[in-house]
Amino acid sequence: KQEVTQIPAALSVPEGENLVLNCSFTDSAIYNLQWFRQDPGKGLTSLLLIQSSQREQTSGRLNASLDKSSGRSTLYIAASQPGDSATYLCAVVTGANSKLTFGKGITLSVRP
Amino acid sequence: DGGITQSPKYLFRKEGQNVTLSCEQNLNHDAMYWYRQDPGQGLRLIYYSQIVNDFQKGDIAEGYSVSREKKESFPLTVTSAQKNPTAFYLCASSIAGVYTDTQYFGPGTRLTVL
Numbered sequence: 001k002q003e004v005t006q007i008p009a010a011l012s013v014p015e016g017e018n019l020v021l022n023c024s025f026t027d028s029a030i031y032n033l034q035w036f037r038q039d040p041g042k043g044l045t046s047l048l049l050i051q052s053s054q055r056e057q058t059s060g061r062l063n064a065s066l067d068k069s070s071g072r073s074t075l076y077i078a079a080s081q082p083g084d085s086a087t088y089l090c091a092v093v094t095g096a097n098s099k100l101t102f103g104k105g106i107t108l109s110v111r112p
Numbered sequence: 113d114g115g116i117t118q119s120p121k122y123l124f125r126k127e128g129q130n131v132t133l134s135c136e137q138n139l140n141h142d143a144m145y146w147y148r149q150d151p152g153q154g155l156r157l158i159y160y161s162q163i164v165n166d167f168q169k170g171d172i173a174e175g176y177s178v179s180r181e182k183k184e185s186f187p188l189t190v191t192s193a194q195k196n197p198t199a200f201y202l203c204a205s206s207i208a209g210v211y212t213d214t215q216y217f218g219p220g221t222r223l224t225v226l
Contacts, residue, residue, distance in 0.1 A: 004154070034214060043116075043202055043217035044155075051212070089154065099145075099170060100215065102154035 002027045002094040006103035013080055014111050021075040021106050023090030028068045031093040035064050035075050038087045038105065047088075048075070080110045115139065116218035118203050123223045125190070125197065133188045133221045135203035144186035145204040145215065148172060155202065161186055162208075190223065198225045 003026045013019050023033070032051045036044040048057045048064040050073070056065040063076040077084060087107045091100040116137045125131045137144065143162045147155040157170030161180040175194025180186055186205075190197045200222050204215040 009152075032212070036217075041200075041220070041222075043118075043219045044204075044215075046214040046216070049214045091155075099157045099160065100155075102156075104152060104154045 002030075002092060002101045004090055004092055004101050004103035006088075006090055006106050008106065009104065010107045010109070012109040012111060015080060015082060017080050017110075019077050019080055019108075021077070021088050021090075021108070023073040023075070023103055025071045025073075025092050025094075025101075027094050028071050029094060030068060033064075033066050033073050033090065033092045034100070035062075035073075036089045036091065038089060040087075044089065080108075082110045082112050084108060085110050116203060116205055116216055118201075118218040118221050120221060121219065123221055125223060125225050127225060128192045130189055130191045131223065133190065133201055133203075133223070135186045135188065135218060136184055137186075137203075137205045137216075137218075138184060139205055139207075139216060140183070141205035141207055141216070142183070143206045143208060143213075144180070145206075146170075146176075146178065146186070146188045147202045147204065149200040149202060149220075158188065158201075197223055199223060 005024045034049045035047045050066045061078040066073045087105040089105040091102045119134045145160040146158040159178040161167035177189045202220045203218040206213040206215045
């Protein structure tokens with residue numbers, strides 16, 4: 001059974017800092033990995049999707065990397081801003097079961 | 113604007129009542145999903161549908177039912193058999209399956225059992 005872990009559960013950084021959010025998964029036979037953002041009381045917004053054949057994806061100040069063999073992904077946020085404060089969730093698709101397995105998320109707070 | 117709408121935003125239910133949560137999308141997506149989110153937990157899949165008139169159970173389908181009579185709509189009924197229904201419910205859709213396409217999420221419905 002696939003398990004997705006995101007540690008730590010919460011992170012607080014000063015504005016302007018470059019930061020890395022980590023995600024690990026137990027079954028390396030994934031189809032893709034996605035990073036989502038969730039603001040309090042809201043739905044999820046897709047940030048980046050990495051297919052299993054890819055190593056990384058970039059969108060603006062965000063860069064996500066994928067190392068399937070080690071079961072790890074990182075989300076790099078450059079020059080963090082208070083508006084980046086949110087919960088970031090990692091999710092993977094494994095096998096033929098047509099579903100995403102989510103981690104519990106990392107709640108990020110960027111202090112002005 | 114294209115997107116996913118969920119209604120109502122807040123829903124209160126008395127014990128023993130069935131309630132139905134609405135999910136509508138105008139993205140012309142084939143696949144739709146229902147998730148449940150509890151504090152400190154990741155999202156858990158309740159049901160999903162990859163085509164009209166067909167749907168599959170997810171990890172926690174007990175006490176829930178769905179229908180998919182139209183491509184745009186995927187309502188979720190929380191029945192009285194669901195023992196702990198208080199949670200945040202999220203609907204999502206994707207162009208096809210999860211293997212290549214990202215999922216787009218609605219704003220959610222918060223259900224509270226009184």
